Structure formats: structure tokens, C-alpha cells
Amino acid sequence: GESVGLHLPTLSVQEGDNSIINCAYSNSASDYFIWYKQESGKGPQFIIDIRSNMDKRQGQRVTVLLNKTVKHLSLQIAATQPGDSAVYFCAETTGNTPLVFGKGTRLSVIA
């Protein structure tokens, strides 16, 4: 079946640097995408979303980029902080179906 996946299972960055977490999706019918952050011992928390009619969306220190041509999604975190250390998941949906989650990327911030 179609699924959402990630290129890098782990990512280590220096504090203050920018982080980029990538995600490939396979369902061309997906029209809504979300990034979640999961800290140790907690449930996933919403970070930012983007609809398929957009290429880019910015939040506070985070930017999501969507490339529908190659079915690629990325999450950029500016000036990465120790509190950003977590597992990040991308998820997709066609709108009326439950979210399909990728396997996650662990981000470790080196102080």
C-alpha cells in the first residue's frame, strides 16, 4: 500500500544551526500534510501543516516546503535549540482518510 517515509532516521545538529528533516510520500492524491514533534514520554504534537495548493508555509522558526512534482516534504527549523531534540514525523491525508505517518526522524541537538 501507499505510505509515507523518511530519508534520514537520525539527524544531529549543532545548537544554533538550521535543521532540515525530509520526508517522501507516495500517495499522489494526498492534499494535506502535517509535521508532528514527539518528545520522550509524550504524544505527538502538531507543529505545522500545509495544503497541496501551497509550496511553502512558515511558522515560528519552522518552515515546511512541499514539492508535489517529486512528492517530497521537508521541515526546516531555524536556529535549532536543545528543546528541539525530539522525533519528528510527517503525515499525509487525502482529507477524508486518517493520517498516514512516516517512521520518524530523531533530531539530536548538540550543545
Added chain:
Amino acid sequence: DADVTQTPRNRITKTGKRIMLECSQTKGHDRMYWYRQDPGLGLRLIYYSFDVKDINKGEISDGYSVSRQAQAKFSLSLESAIPNQTALYFCATSDFVGAGAYTQYFGPGTRLTVL
């Protein structure tokens, strides 16, 4: 997220026991979901419900059943627990209409260990 609560938070049980995990939400959302999380496998959907009268199987429903007692309550049962059901279980909710309607909000999780 205090809007979505799960009980118990931790449970250790033995093979063959029937276990119920409960989820309650105060967000007023129609849609509720149960996921399990295993290391390296991400979140996998067990069951979901789009309203009180609606129950749907997810990717890995075998060995599980659910009950949607009310809009705010969605429980997950393991009929006869087995060790490979040891995992972290998450309940989630989402709205049906409006901005961000498809965003799912997760509870804190239940860590289940089957010996």
C-alpha cells in the same frame, strides 16, 4: 495534551488477559483514533471512528476491538493479550470541518507490557 486523556498510563499484564484502554476528549471532536507505536515502525492505525455510529478498521486491527461509547469516549480492547502487543498506544481526535480539520490531537499515551 490535557484535552485528550488516556487511562491507564502504564499497564503490565499477562498473556491471555483481556485489557481495556480508555480515551476521553473534551475537544468536542467527532473523530477519534487508536494507534500503536513500536520503535522503528512509527505510528500505525488500529481503529478509527468518524462518529458515534461509525467504526473502521485500520492497518493492524487483528487482536483488537473498540467501542465508541459517546462522542467523547473511545476505548480499545485487547481480547487476549500476547507479548507482541507490547507497545505504546495513543488515542487521537480530529475535527470534521473548519480550519485544520484534519489535524489530529494526541493523548499522552499508554505504555502496555504483556508478559
